[in-house]
Amino acid sequence: MGRLVVQITLFGLLLALATTLPNKDDWDIYSFHINSTVTSRYATTVITSRVANRINESKEIEFHVQIPKNAFISRFRMFIDGQVYDGVVKAKEQAQQQYDRAVSRGESAGIVSSVGRTMEEFKTSVNVAGHKKITFELTYEELMKRTHGKYELQIHARPMQPVKDFKVDVYIHEKAGIRFIDVKGGLSTKDLANAITKIHADNQAWINFYPTVDQQKTCNRCGEQGMNGDLVIVYDVNRDSSLGDIKESDGYFVHHFAPSNLQRIPKNVVFVIDQSGSMSGRKIEQTRAALLHILNDLAEEDYFGLISFDSQLFHWKRELVQANSQNLDSAKTFVERIQDRGATDINRAVLEGARMLNANPREGSASILILLTDGDPTTGVTNREEIQSNVRRAIAEKFPLYCLGFGFDVNFEFLEKMSLQNNGAARRIYEDSDADLQLTGFYEEVATPLLTDVTMIYAGGTNLTQTNFSQYYNGSEIVVAGQITNNDIETFSPEVVAISRSTRVTFNNTNGSVMSTATESDGLIQRVWAYLTVKQLLGKELRLSGPEKDKAKKEALELSLKYNFVTPLTSMVVTKPEGDNPDVLHKPKEGRKAAERGFAGHAGSQSRLRGFGGGGTPSQKSLSIGYGYARSPLFPGPPGPPGPPRSSGYSGLEHFLDQHLLFHDRDQQRTHGGKRFGLLRPAAAPVVHRFLLKTENQSKPLCFDFTGAALLKLFHLPSREMYVNGELESRKNGGFKKIFMHFQNDHHVEVYPHKVTVRVGQTVTHHTGQDFITAGSVTMIKRDAEVYVTAGDVHILVLVHQKGGRHFLWPVLRQEPSVGDPDGILALNDADYEEVQQTPITKLKMKDQEIVVSSDTADDYSSVPPVTVRCWFMSADSALQRPPSDFFVSQL
Numbered sequence: 001m002g003r004l005v006v007q008i009t010l011f012g013l014l015l016a017l018a019t020t021l022p023n024k025d026d027w028d029i030y031s032f033h034i035n036s037t038v039t040s041r042y043a044t045t046v047i048t049s050r051v052a053n054r055i056n057e058s059k060e061i062e063f064h065v066q067i068p069k070n071a072f073i074s075r076f077r078m079f080i081d082g083q084v085y086d087g088v089v090k091a092k093e094q095a096q097q098q099y100d101r102a103v104s105r106g107e108s109a110g111i112v113s114s115v116g117r118t119m120e121e122f123k124t125s126v127n128v129a130g131h132k133k134i135t136f137e138l139t140y141e142e143l144m145k146r147t148h149g150k151y152e153l154q155i156h157a158r159p160m161q162p163v164k165d166f167k168v169d170v171y172i173h174e175k176a177g178i179r180f181i182d183v184k185g186g187l188s189t190k191d192l193a194n195a196i197t198k199i200h201a202d203n204q205a206w207i208n209f210y211p212t213v214d215q216q217k218t219c220n221r222c223g224e225q226g227m228n229g230d231l232v233i234v235y236d237v238n239r240d241s242s243l244g245d246i247k248e249s250d251g252y253f254v255h256h257f258a259p260s261n262l263q264r265i266p267k268n269v270v271f272v273i274d275q276s277g278s279m280s281g282r283k284i285e286q287t288r289a290a291l292l293h294i295l296n297d298l299a300e301e302d303y304f305g306l307i308s309f310d311s312q313l314f315h316w317k318r319e320l321v322q323a324n325s326q327n328l329d330s331a332k333t334f335v336e337r338i339q340d341r342g343a344t345d346i347n348r349a350v351l352e353g354a355r356m357l358n359a360n361p362r363e364g365s366a367s368i369l370i371l372l373t374d375g376d377p378t379t380g381v382t383n384r385e386e387i388q389s390n391v392r393r394a395i396a397e398k399f400p401l402y403c404l405g406f407g408f409d410v411n412f413e414f415l416e417k418m419s420l421q422n423n424g425a426a427r428r429i430y431e432d433s434d435a436d437l438q439l440t441g442f443y444e445e446v447a448t449p450l451l452t453d454v455t456m457i458y459a460g461g462t463n464l465t466q467t468n469f470s471q472y473y474n475g476s477e478i479v480v481a482g483q484i485t486n487n488d489i490e491t492f493s494p495e496v497v498a499i500s501r502s503t504r505v506t507f508n509n510t511n512g513s514v515m516s517t518a519t520e521s522d523g524l525i526q527r528v529w530a531y532l533t534v535k536q537l538l539g540k541e542l543r544l545s546g547p548e549k550d551k552a553k554k555e556a557l558e559l560s561l562k563y564n565f566v567t568p569l570t571s572m573v574v575t576k577p578e579g580d581n582p583d584v585l586h587k588p589k590e591g592r593k594a595a596e597r598g599f600a601g602h603a604g605s606q607s608r609l610r611g612f613g614g615g616g617t618p619s620q621k622s623l624s625i626g627y628g629y630a631r632s633p634l635f636p637g638p639p640g641p642p643g644p645p646r647s648s649g650y651s652g653l654e655h656f657l658d659q660h661l662l663f664h665d666r667d668q669q670r671t672h673g674g675k676r677f678g679l680l681r682p683a684a685a686p687v688v689h690r691f692l693l694k695t696e697n698q699s700k701p702l703c704f705d706f707t708g709a710a711l712l713k714l715f716h717l718p719s720r721e722m723y724v725n726g727e728l729e730s731r732k733n734g735g736f737k738k739i740f741m742h743f744q745n746d747h748h749v750e751v752y753p754h755k756v757t758v759r760v761g762q763t764v765t766h767h768t769g770q771d772f773i774t775a776g777s778v779t780m781i782k783r784d785a786e787v788y789v790t791a792g793d794v795h796i797l798v799l800v801h802q803k804g805g806r807h808f809l810w811p812v813l814r815q816e817p818s819v820g821d822p823d824g825i826l827a828l829n830d831a832d833y834e835e836v837q838q839t840p841i842t843k844l845k846m847k848d849q850e851i852v853v854s855s856d857t858a859d860d861y862s863s864v865p866p867v868t869v870r871c872w873f874m875s876a877d878s879a880l881q882r883p884p885s886d887f888f889v890s891q892l
Contacts, residue, residue, distance in 0.1 A: 026059060027128075028052050031165040034155060038144060038172045040247055041237075041256065041479075042528050043153060045071075047138045056130040063124050063136045066156075072531065073566035075139035076124070078574050081132055087572035089564045091557065095571035124574070141565075143531050146236070146258060146477035147445055153233040157187065162216040162226040168209035170233055176245050177203045177238040186229035187211075192219045196231075201772050201779060204790065207233055243507045246494060251487035252525040255456065257496060257507075258477040262450040265501055266301040266365045268320055268399075270353040273338065274373035274406075276310040280340040283374060283406055283431065290439035291335045297447060298323035303365075305356045306331055309349035310342030311379045320360040345380035346373060347387040350401070354394040364502035366449040366471055367399035369422075372429075372439070374406035376414070384414045392421050400424035400470050404442060407431045413542070420543040423470040448474035451498040451505075456480045460492035465532040472498065481529035523818070530563040538567065689728065692858045692871055693879060702833065702844075703858050703871035704879040711889045714739070714811055715796070715824040721745065722791060724824070725892045726811060735808030739798055740892040743791055747776050751787050751798045753807035756780065793817050796826075825887050828880070833872075844872060851878045 031050040036043060045067075053059050067073070076087035090098070128134050144151045155168060172178065181200050187209065188196055195211040209231055211219075221228045239245075244257035271294075273287060291306075298304060302323045306316040316334040321327045350371055357367045381387055395401060401422035403415035406429045416426040429438045451472040458464060464482035472478055484492045496507040537556035541549055553569065560567045693702040715724040721744045726736040741749040748759040756767045758775045767773055773780040781788040787798040795814035800807055813826040836850060837843040843850045853872040876884040 026053070026055050027061060028054060029159055029161055029163050032159050032163045032167075033165075034157070034168045036153060036155070036168075036170045038151075038153065038170075038174075039524060040174065040254070040528075041144045041146075041151065042524060042531075043071075043142045043144050044074075045140055045142075048135065049159075050133065050135045051128075052133045053128040053130060058127050058129050060127050061134070063126070063138075067140050068142055070145070070535070071140040071142040072534070072560075073138065073140045073572060074564045075137070076572050076574055077135075077137040078124075078126060079135035079137070080126070081129065085574045087574045089561055089566060089570050089572045091561075092569060092571045095573040098573050141527065141531060143479065143528060147475055149475040150234050150236045154185070155187075155231040155233075156229070157231065158228045159226050162213045162224075164213055166211060166216065166227075168207075168231060170205075170207040172205040172207075172233070172235060174203050174237045175247070176240075178205055179236045179238050181205045181233065181235040183207060183231065183233055185232035186220050187227065187231040190219055191215050192227075199781060201781065204779065205235065243494065243496065243509070247525060248484060248489060248492075249525040250523070251484050252481065252529050253458075253461070253484055253492070254479065254481040254525050254528045255458075255494060256477055256479055257456070257472075259450070259472075259507065260474075262474075262500060264299075264474070265449045265452065266299070266303075266362070267447075267449055268303045268357055268360060268362060268365055268367040269298075270305040270307065270320070270356050270369050272349045272353040272369070272371045273306070273308045274310075274344060274346075274349075274371075274375070275308045275314070275338050275340055276342055276344040276375065276378075277340055278344070278375050278409065279406070283435070284338065284340045286436040287372060287406075287439065288335050288338060290436040290443075292332055293436070293440045294443050295323075295328050295331055295335070297444075298328065300324055303360065303362065304331070305353070306334055307349060307353055307356075308338050309345060310340075311345050312342065313345075313349060313352055314338075318356070320356055343379035344373065344375050344377055346371070346377040347381035347390055350387075350391050351394050354391065357399055358394070366452050368446055368449075368471075369395070369399060369401045369424075370404065370443070370446075371401065371415075372404045372406060373415070374410050376411045384411070388414075388418045388421060391418055395422045397423065397470075400446075402427070402442070402446065404429050404439065406435070417542050420539050445476070446471075446473055450474050451500055454478065454496065454498040457495040457497065458482060458492070459495070460485050460488065461494075463529075463533075465529065466536050479528075479532065481525070481532050483529070527563065530559055531565070534559050534563070534565060534567060538569075690858065691876070691879070692869075700855070701869065701871045702853075702879050703856060703873050704876040706876055706884055706887075711892060713824040713887050713889045715794075715813060715822055715826045717794070717817060717820050717822045719820045720792070720794070720817065722794065724796065724811065724826075725889050726809070727892055729808060735801060735810055737808065738892070739809055739811055741778075741789065741791075741796070743776070743778050747778055749775065749778065749780065749789065751809060753800050753809060756782055756787055788814075823886075842872065844874070846878065847881060849878070 029049060029051050031048070033048040034045065035048075036045040038044075049063065051061060053061070078085045089095075124136070126134060126136075144153070153170060153172075155170075157166075157168070159166065172181070178200060181198070183196055183198055192209075192211055192215055195209055195215055197206070197208040197210075199206045211227065216222055216226045217224065219227060219229065237245075239258060239260060242259045244255060244259070246253060246255045271291065273291070275284065279287065295304075300323055303320040304323055305320045308314045316331055350369070353369050353371070357369060361367075376382075377384070377387060381390065391401065399422075401419050401424040403419040403424065403426040405412045405415045405426060408428075408431075410428075412426065412428055419426045427438075427442050429435055429442075432438075449471045452470065454469040454472050456464075456467040456469075456478070458467070458480075461482045462485050465480050467480055469478055493509070495509075498505055498507075534556050537552045537559070540552035541556060544552060556567065557569045559565070560570045564572075566572050689706040691704055691706060693704075710728045710730060712726050712728065714726050716722070721742075723742040724739065726739045729735060729737045737752070739751045741751070743749070746759075746761045750757040750759075754768065756771075756773065758765050758767070758773060758780075760775050765773075767782055769782075770784065771780075771782045773782060778789065778791045780790075785800045787800075789796045789798070793815060794817050797812040797814050799810045799812060801810060802808075811826065816822060816827065833844040833846045835842070836845045842853050842855070844853055845851075851874050853874045856871055856873040857868050858871050880886075
């Protein structure tokens with residue numbers, strides 16, 4: 001049962017095309033974030049990389065990312081010179097033409113495409129003007145496979161330099177409950193182990209990896225070029241039902257079927273081993289080592305056969321024999337004598353292996369044929385289509401064929417098609433020191449069959465993904481998705497029929513099925529269905545021919561375009577257009593509201609702003625609410641858990657631009673345009689609070705003052721019965737003295753600087769130390785300097801700050817809901833501004849309105865320690881484009 005690895009093989013390479021290594025004087029990666037969420041086994045990963053061109057001239061920079069073979073890119077964005085450029089998925093040929101036109105005009109442009117069916121590589125080249133900055137944001141999705149009884153999320157980080165702002169955040173949410181979770185890999189050892197924080201709370205887990213610049217240089221395989229290694233998150237879920245875990249939402253369902261406690265089925269296995277001349281040296285040595293290990297793992301009730309081949313066939317035995325100690329010793333001697341020589345007759349060898357299995361049928365057993373080769377057929381029948389046809393007739397769907405392609409000289413597409421045509425799979429074995437482990441690892445995936453002839457039946461279901469499976473192996477998982485006819489859950493009835501040894505077994509509702517409604521992320525189940533459907537259509541397109549092949553390709557392309565998946569049939573283009581081009585910049589996105597709140601803000605005169613930031617100069621009392629890119633808690637102490645990125649319709653960059661509430665005092669009056677704002681004596685008049693609207697990399701954010709109102713609307717979501725309000729202190733240097741959160745009618749959370757009070761109905765509990773707290777569907781993680789609150793897909797972090805011996809609070813919206821229309825300070829839409837005049841007075845243009853502004857400074861409490869930043873001061877009405885009174889509430 002093989003090894004499931006959801007790889008985020010992330011090379012984050014940003015390098016000049018003319019060189020193989022970066023020139024630090026030319027450019028600098030000043031921020032690199034990886035944020036991954038896994039919800040119901042569906043992983044969504046957002047990579048955000050920010051780079052600055054340090055030279056005077058334009059430079060073409062390549063963003064090079066290797067991701068899992070099974071992943072689909074679903075979003076790519078670039079932020080260049082204050083503009084946002086969204087990628088649009090198009091047919092591959094059409095995308096390439098658009099890219100070529102943009103480059104010919106000398107514009108910045110990027111293309112992201114799948115390089116072959118087996119290459120796990122996506123890249124884009126972009127022209128960046130001198131002394132300008134660019135942000136790349138890439139999102140990809142993958143349904144995690146289960147092998148060896150676990151899921152693995154593997155992150156390979158190699159940014160090519162130490163990065164000051166390097167962060168990896170992983171969030172896992174499994175309704176069934178997380179049975180165990182661990183962090184492994186080279187980046188989890190030695191000094192870097194101290195940069196990892198893990199929190200596991202029932203059905204949720206958070207992993208943070210925040211290495212310092214020094215740590216990035218001193219770990220294993222680290223140096224002046226930064227980190228080069230893996231971070232692997234390993235976990236599995238609780239399994240309480242033989243029928244499995246079924247989730248439905250909005251008329252779609254996904255079924256995870258992985259029964260345990262089943263009796264092992266004896267197997268018949270034939271190994272067909274290429275010993276041609278190209279297998280010489282380490283290849284043949286590693287193959288022998290792997291076969292010896294595999295023979296040791298055979299059970300005595302198994303039957304097996306061995307064939308080695310070049311231009312001839314070499315049998316150990318011409319029939320299958322039992323795996324007893326005597327036969328195993330003899331087989332090991334045969335393996336040790338395998339020598340490389342001759343040409344490659346794949347057709348004859350595979351047909352002989354199929355003959356041996358067909359000649360030895362055993363009731364109550366499962367048969368498997370495994371081919372290992374490193375090249376093309378060079379003798380005998382060499383026409384690949386003819387070989388595939390011969391093998392398909394010989395096997396006749398009686399057992400699966402697994403093809404292992406050794407190295408990169410092998411024709412992998414030929415092997416993949418042949419295995420798919422015979423209910424199997426292909427795997428590339430990489431020429432490396434661990435090739436023998438790769439071989440044995442693959443064998444272990446199929447070593448223990450538990451069921452054969454598995455049929456998944458869904459009365460009341462339609463548009464189903466694959467429902468028939470030749471075998472189910474221990475430690476693996478079968479996943480089926482589809483639609484519920486007329487969204488009528490009452491008529492929907494799942495059932496699984498299979499063979500266990502010689503007995504027909506049925507799994508249905510009487511076995512205790514688990515049916516739940518997925519609410520954590522709108523559209524998630526539908527995207528799982530789309531992902532599986534596209535994957536299986538691509539497999540059909542590969543193995544079929546004629547009209548059936550064309551039909552599968554057409555359907556796969558249509559779904560890829562509809563769900564914004566970059567597949568072998570599509571590419572995603574980001575271009576700087578000749579004016580407003582809706583196909584490039586304004587194409588409607590999933591989850592429109594979340595998508596439209598994208599963010600750009602880099603060197604240049606125009607910027608899109610998101611959220612709030614800093615404080616004011618040392619003068620009147622002022623409130624500033626802001627966000628920053630930092631994923632670490634904004635107070636000393638262990639890093640807190642991240643919120644997951646959106647599975648659809650959500651900007652991964654937006655996920656990093658969290659909104660942190662900031663506060664500052666002023667002791668002097670503010671004069672602007674001949675008018676006075678603020679008060680000399682807070683006790684004599686309403687307190688004035690300053691807000692800072694920040695933007696990453698922009699020369700100046702916006703700031704404005706709010707007058708009065710000690711009670712603020714922070715985050716309201718009526719459709720969820722969720723209301724978050726905050727009460728400001730009236731004293732100097734004060735922040736929020738308490739924050740109230742209301743969930744439905746009887747769940748209330750009150751956060752104070754030194755305690756958390758939870759009210760559920762008539763039950764009241766107080767928490768003063770570090771604790772994990774639950775209140776219905778709401779969970780809280782309390783530390784000394786922060787409280788992390790999770791309510792479905794809404795995540796709020798409350799930070800505890802200290803100044804002048806006193807403590808105060810700042811709420812941070814870590815993740816917005818995937819649906820609904822929230823309101824409040826933390827839910828503000830973006831604002832655009834452009835500098836249109838700088839002398840003799842400064843004017844900014846916002847929504848066709850020119851606004852006079854003045855330069856000021858503010859303390860930005862979204863970072864620790866606070867940083868004083870300069871800002872453009874304007875009225876609250878101008879900055880918000882709505883009355884400030886919209887954010888006042890009469891009671892908490």
